[in-house]
Amino acid sequence: AQKVTQAQTEISVVEKEDVTLDCVYETRDTTYYLFWYKQPPSGELVFLIRRNSFDEQNEISGRYSWNFQKSTSSFNFTITASQVVDSAVYFCALSSLSSGTYKYIFGTGTRLKVLA
């Protein structure tokens, strides 16, 4: 069975603090893909990053960084020097072959509140 767990329901930080959003996944497939999406208060879903199971390199994009560790089945997301505009719900998603078609499984999301 495929599963994505985002244990942190809601996190509040003060602006300029660093914050890490946790994502733990389960799959028996050897080939799979992981994604992070952002849902700001306006409601749309914005793609942030994808990672395939064969690429364990960490990635940094500006204030955002992602730590992928297959040994712990985790794909954590860190925001450095958080800003109020980072306030959003963040979803982690897993996609692996199931019944012949790759389907996304989403976590329940983490609501991040960045206070000025």
Added chain:
Amino acid sequence: NAGVTQTPKFQVLKTGQSMTLQCAQDMNHEYMSWYRQDPGMGLRLIHYSVGAGITDQGEVPNGYNVSRSTTEDFPLRLLSAAPSQTSVYFCASRSGLNSNQPQHFGDGTRLSIL
């Protein structure tokens, strides 16, 4: 660029009414899907399609029908609306069946069933 377009953005229905949520994409994507988003439950897959004429069920398909007569359009039908179907619905598409491509989402339809 239009991307994925959902209509309507808001809708209120009475229990037992039927309606169709529209979804259209202009990116020639083979894969399209419908999700519902409920508080504390993330996004759950309702139905998906891997091409015109081909649809399949996701994890919460009961009460919903879909069809895919063209590559561009993937409407979601509520047959007899129930209060439990009050939710935000998202349509998404991606190119090919290879899931290393991210999904593109519409802006959502907020549906309330009274």
